[in-house]
Amino acid sequence: MENNISAKRMDRRAAIKWMLAASATVHLLDTKSFGQEADPLLKGYGTDPNMLAGDVPWDRTMTPAQLRTTSSLADVILPRTSDESPSASEVNVPDFIDEWISAPYDAQKADRNPILNGLAWIDRESQRRFSKDFHELGDDEKEQICDDICYTPNALPEYQLGAQFFTKFRNLTLGGYYTSNIGMKDVGYIGNVALRTFDGPPPEVLKQLGIDKAPW
Numbered sequence: 242m243e244n245n246i247s248a249k250r251m252d253r254r255a256a257i258k259w260m261l262a263a264s265a266t267v268h269l270l271d272t273k274s275f276g277q278e279a280d281p282l283l284k285g286y287g288t289d290p291n292m293l294a295g296d297v298p299w300d301r302t303m304t305p306a307q308l309r310t311t312s313s314l315a316d317v318i319l320p321r322t323s324d325e326s327p328s329a330s331e332v333n334v335p336d337f338i339d340e341w342i343s344a345p346y347d348a349q350k351a352d353r354n355p356i357l358n359g360l361a362w363i364d365r366e367s368q369r370r371f372s373k374d375f376h377e378l379g380d381d382e383k384e385q386i387c388d389d390i391c392y393t394p395n396a397l398p399e400y401q402l403g404a405q406f407f408t409k410f411r412n413l414t415l416g417g418y419y420t421s422n423i424g425m426k427d428v429g430y431i432g433n434v435a436l437r438t439f440d441g442p443p444p445e446v447l448k449q450l451g452i453d454k455a456p457w
Contacts, residue, residue, distance in 0.1 A: 303339040303357075306374075310360045311335040313376040315414045317383050326427060329418050337417030338410075352409065359406025366403065 303311065315329035315338075329335075342353040363386065367375040371382050378386075387407070389400045396404035418424040447454065 299343055299345055301336075301339045302343040303335075306364075307357065307360050308335050308339065309376045310364055310374070311338055313378075313383065314360075314363060314387075314410060317380075317387050318411055318414050319418055327423060329414055332418060332421045332423050334414055334417040334421075337421075338413050341413060341417075352413070355406055355409055356413070359403065359410060362403050362406060 312330040312335045315334045319329040319334075321328040321331065338356065341349055342356050344350070363375045366386055367373055367378060367382075370386065371378055373382075375383065375386070390396055390403040390407040391411075393401070393404040393408055419428060
Protein backbone atom coordinates (compact mmCIF):
# COMPACT_ATOMS: atom_id res chain seq x y z
CA MET A 242 0.00 0.00 0.00
CA GLU A 243 1.39 3.37 -0.99
CA ASN A 244 2.24 5.78 1.80
CA ASN A 245 -0.03 8.52 0.49
CA ILE A 246 -3.08 6.34 -0.07
CA SER A 247 -6.36 7.87 1.06
CA ALA A 248 -7.82 6.30 4.19
CA LYS A 249 -11.08 5.70 2.36
CA ARG A 250 -9.41 3.85 -0.48
CA MET A 251 -8.06 1.22 1.91
CA ASP A 252 -9.54 -2.08 0.72
CA ARG A 253 -10.40 -4.94 3.05
CA ARG A 254 -7.20 -6.88 2.48
CA ALA A 255 -5.12 -3.77 3.16
CA ALA A 256 -7.15 -3.17 6.29
CA ILE A 257 -6.32 -6.65 7.54
CA LYS A 258 -2.62 -5.94 7.02
CA TRP A 259 -2.96 -2.79 9.12
CA MET A 260 -4.74 -4.76 11.84
CA LEU A 261 -2.08 -7.47 11.97
CA ALA A 262 0.69 -4.90 12.07
CA ALA A 263 -1.04 -3.10 14.91
CA SER A 264 -1.64 -6.29 16.88
CA ALA A 265 2.09 -6.99 16.84
CA THR A 266 2.88 -3.78 18.69
CA VAL A 267 -0.14 -2.86 20.83
CA HIS A 268 -2.42 -4.53 23.33
CA LEU A 269 -5.48 -4.15 21.10
CA LEU A 270 -6.05 -7.82 20.35
CA ASP A 271 -4.62 -9.15 23.62
CA THR A 272 -7.43 -11.26 25.06
CA LYS A 273 -6.10 -10.69 28.57
CA SER A 274 -6.09 -6.91 28.37
CA PHE A 275 -9.53 -6.57 29.95
CA GLY A 276 -8.38 -8.53 32.96
CA GLN A 277 -5.23 -6.59 33.77
CA GLU A 278 -4.77 -4.19 36.65
CA ALA A 279 -8.43 -3.33 37.17
CA ASP A 280 -9.64 -1.47 40.22
CA PRO A 281 -10.38 -4.34 42.65
CA LEU A 282 -13.64 -2.63 43.67
CA LEU A 283 -14.96 -2.71 40.10
CA LYS A 284 -16.58 -5.77 38.61
CA GLY A 285 -14.89 -6.54 35.30
CA TYR A 286 -15.09 -9.11 32.56
CA GLY A 287 -12.11 -11.12 33.71
CA THR A 288 -9.87 -12.52 31.00
CA ASP A 289 -12.57 -13.81 28.63
CA PRO A 290 -14.89 -10.89 27.81
CA ASN A 291 -18.18 -11.37 26.03
CA MET A 292 -18.36 -8.08 24.16
CA LEU A 293 -21.84 -8.90 22.81
CA ALA A 294 -23.47 -9.71 26.14
CA GLY A 295 -24.88 -6.23 26.68
CA ASP A 296 -24.36 -6.35 30.46
CA VAL A 297 -21.37 -3.99 30.57
CA PRO A 298 -20.43 -3.41 34.22
CA TRP A 299 -19.41 0.22 33.60
CA ASP A 300 -21.09 3.22 32.05
CA ARG A 301 -20.23 4.23 28.51
CA THR A 302 -18.97 7.76 28.56
CA MET A 303 -18.84 9.12 25.01
CA THR A 304 -21.26 11.94 24.22
CA PRO A 305 -23.67 11.83 21.25
CA ALA A 306 -21.46 14.35 19.44
CA GLN A 307 -18.35 12.22 20.01
CA LEU A 308 -20.18 9.13 18.77
CA ARG A 309 -21.27 10.97 15.62
CA THR A 310 -17.68 11.90 14.85
CA THR A 311 -16.54 8.38 15.69
CA SER A 312 -19.09 6.88 13.30
CA SER A 313 -18.14 9.22 10.47
CA LEU A 314 -14.41 8.68 10.85
CA ALA A 315 -14.72 4.90 11.25
CA ASP A 316 -16.76 4.79 8.05
CA VAL A 317 -14.03 6.68 6.19
CA ILE A 318 -11.58 3.97 7.26
CA LEU A 319 -13.95 1.07 6.51
CA PRO A 320 -16.82 2.19 4.28
CA ARG A 321 -19.58 -0.08 3.02
CA THR A 322 -18.42 -1.89 -0.11
CA SER A 323 -21.23 -4.43 -0.50
CA ASP A 324 -24.02 -6.15 1.39
CA GLU A 325 -21.43 -8.66 2.60
CA SER A 326 -18.99 -5.92 3.67
CA PRO A 327 -20.94 -3.25 5.57
CA SER A 328 -19.39 -0.11 7.00
CA ALA A 329 -17.75 0.09 10.41
CA SER A 330 -20.71 1.89 11.95
CA GLU A 331 -23.10 -0.76 10.64
CA VAL A 332 -21.37 -3.40 12.77
CA ASN A 333 -21.39 -1.13 15.85
CA VAL A 334 -17.71 -0.21 15.87
CA PRO A 335 -18.54 3.15 17.57
CA ASP A 336 -20.09 1.20 20.46
CA PHE A 337 -16.97 -0.95 20.65
CA ILE A 338 -14.74 2.14 20.85
CA ASP A 339 -17.06 3.75 23.43
CA GLU A 340 -16.97 0.63 25.58
CA TRP A 341 -13.20 0.35 25.15
CA ILE A 342 -12.27 3.85 26.29
CA SER A 343 -14.87 3.76 29.08
CA ALA A 344 -13.42 0.60 30.67
CA PRO A 345 -11.79 0.94 34.12
CA TYR A 346 -8.56 -0.88 33.22
CA ASP A 347 -5.21 0.86 32.85
CA ALA A 348 -4.67 -0.10 29.22
CA GLN A 349 -8.07 1.23 28.17
CA LYS A 350 -7.86 4.31 30.39
CA ALA A 351 -4.60 5.22 28.67
CA ASP A 352 -6.45 5.33 25.33
CA ARG A 353 -9.28 7.52 26.57
CA ASN A 354 -7.74 11.00 26.37
CA PRO A 355 -5.90 10.42 23.07
CA ILE A 356 -9.14 9.28 21.43
CA LEU A 357 -11.36 12.01 22.88
CA ASN A 358 -8.79 14.74 22.23
CA GLY A 359 -8.33 13.44 18.69
CA LEU A 360 -12.05 13.51 17.98
CA ALA A 361 -12.14 17.11 19.18
CA TRP A 362 -9.17 17.91 16.92
CA ILE A 363 -10.96 16.37 13.91
CA ASP A 364 -14.00 18.57 14.46
CA ARG A 365 -11.87 21.69 15.00
CA GLU A 366 -9.95 20.98 11.80
CA SER A 367 -13.20 20.38 9.98
CA GLN A 368 -14.60 23.69 11.21
CA ARG A 369 -11.38 25.49 10.27
CA ARG A 370 -11.41 24.16 6.72
CA PHE A 371 -15.09 23.86 5.91
CA SER A 372 -17.06 25.58 8.73
CA LYS A 373 -18.81 22.28 9.51
CA ASP A 374 -18.36 19.43 11.96
CA PHE A 375 -16.73 16.33 10.54
CA HIS A 376 -19.94 14.28 10.34
CA GLU A 377 -21.54 16.99 8.20
CA LEU A 378 -18.84 16.88 5.50
CA GLY A 379 -19.06 15.21 2.13
CA ASP A 380 -16.85 12.25 1.33
CA ASP A 381 -14.28 14.32 -0.57
CA GLU A 382 -13.96 16.81 2.29
CA LYS A 383 -13.52 14.02 4.84
CA GLU A 384 -10.82 12.47 2.69
CA GLN A 385 -8.93 15.74 2.44
CA ILE A 386 -8.55 15.81 6.22
CA CYS A 387 -7.80 12.10 6.53
CA ASP A 388 -5.20 12.18 3.76
CA ASP A 389 -3.17 14.66 5.84
CA ILE A 390 -3.09 12.38 8.90
CA CYS A 391 -3.43 8.80 7.64
CA TYR A 392 0.33 8.11 7.45
CA THR A 393 2.39 9.54 10.30
CA PRO A 394 5.83 9.64 8.55
CA ASN A 395 4.36 11.83 5.79
CA ALA A 396 2.30 14.10 8.06
CA LEU A 397 3.36 17.74 8.25
CA PRO A 398 4.45 19.00 11.69
CA GLU A 399 1.11 20.71 12.27
CA TYR A 400 -0.66 17.40 11.67
CA GLN A 401 1.55 15.12 13.77
CA LEU A 402 -0.83 14.99 16.73
CA GLY A 403 -3.73 14.31 14.40
CA ALA A 404 -1.74 11.55 12.72
CA GLN A 405 -0.89 9.90 16.04
CA PHE A 406 -4.57 9.96 16.96
CA PHE A 407 -5.56 8.56 13.58
CA THR A 408 -3.19 5.62 13.99
CA LYS A 409 -4.69 4.70 17.36
CA PHE A 410 -8.24 5.26 16.13
CA ARG A 411 -7.62 3.14 13.01
CA ASN A 412 -6.27 0.29 15.14
CA LEU A 413 -9.37 0.37 17.34
CA THR A 414 -11.65 0.55 14.32
CA LEU A 415 -10.02 -2.45 12.68
CA GLY A 416 -9.93 -4.36 15.95
CA GLY A 417 -13.63 -3.71 16.54
CA TYR A 418 -14.63 -4.58 12.98
CA TYR A 419 -12.60 -7.74 12.55
CA THR A 420 -13.63 -9.21 15.89
CA SER A 421 -17.32 -8.86 14.96
CA ASN A 422 -19.15 -11.79 13.38
CA ILE A 423 -19.21 -10.04 10.01
CA GLY A 424 -15.55 -9.10 10.21
CA MET A 425 -14.46 -12.61 11.14
CA LYS A 426 -16.45 -13.96 8.21
CA ASP A 427 -14.75 -11.40 5.96
CA VAL A 428 -11.29 -12.73 6.85
CA GLY A 429 -12.41 -16.35 6.59
CA TYR A 430 -12.17 -17.16 10.30
CA ILE A 431 -14.22 -20.27 11.08
CA GLY A 432 -13.12 -21.05 14.63
CA ASN A 433 -15.52 -21.80 17.48
CA VAL A 434 -17.87 -23.63 15.11
CA ALA A 435 -19.27 -27.03 16.05
CA LEU A 436 -18.22 -29.87 13.72
CA ARG A 437 -20.36 -32.91 12.95
CA THR A 438 -17.21 -35.01 12.57
CA PHE A 439 -13.49 -34.51 13.06
CA ASP A 440 -11.19 -36.53 10.85
CA GLY A 441 -8.02 -35.47 12.62
CA PRO A 442 -5.21 -33.18 11.51
CA PRO A 443 -4.50 -33.03 7.77
CA PRO A 444 -1.63 -35.31 6.61
CA GLU A 445 0.51 -32.32 5.59
CA VAL A 446 0.31 -30.96 9.15
CA LEU A 447 1.29 -34.31 10.65
CA LYS A 448 4.18 -34.57 8.19
CA GLN A 449 5.42 -31.13 9.18
CA LEU A 450 5.34 -32.22 12.83
CA GLY A 451 7.19 -35.45 12.06
CA ILE A 452 4.22 -37.63 13.05
CA ASP A 453 3.03 -40.55 10.94
CA LYS A 454 -0.54 -40.50 12.21
CA ALA A 455 -2.68 -38.89 14.87
CA PRO A 456 -2.35 -40.63 18.29
CA TRP A 457 -6.01 -41.72 18.42
